[in-house]
Amino acid sequence: MEEVIWNIVAFILFGTWMVLLPQHLVFILVKYQCFSYKYIPLAKLVFKTEKDAAIPIFNERAIRAIGFANYLAAVVIATKHQW
Numbered sequence: 001m002e003e004v005i006w007n008i009v010a011f012i013l014f015g016t017w018m019v020l021l022p023q024h025l026v027f028i029l030v031k032y033q034c035f036s037y038k039y040i041p042l043a044k045l046v047f048k049t050e051k052d053a054a055i056p057i058f059n060e061r062a063i064r065a066i067g068f069a070n071y072l073a074a075v076v077i078a079t080k081h082q083w
Contacts, residue, residue: 004081011074018067022060029056 018025030053036043037053047053058066 001081001083004077008074008077011070011077015067015070015074018063018070022063022067025063026056026058026060029058030054033057 033053
């Protein structure tokens, strides 16, 4: 039961972070993509140039949608669990 509660809390916290502050995740994605392009050879198949790597794969709207999906996941977990 404790694990279920922690899962619900994590979904709500990360969902709130994504909904209210999506620009933080955009910044993290850009930094990760640039790092991948420079140091992981396989990433050059996805990003052709360093400019392509500097464009985030998700925009703020998509990140907010993922945040709302996290809220939905928390509700689903809460309803499926037998309290």
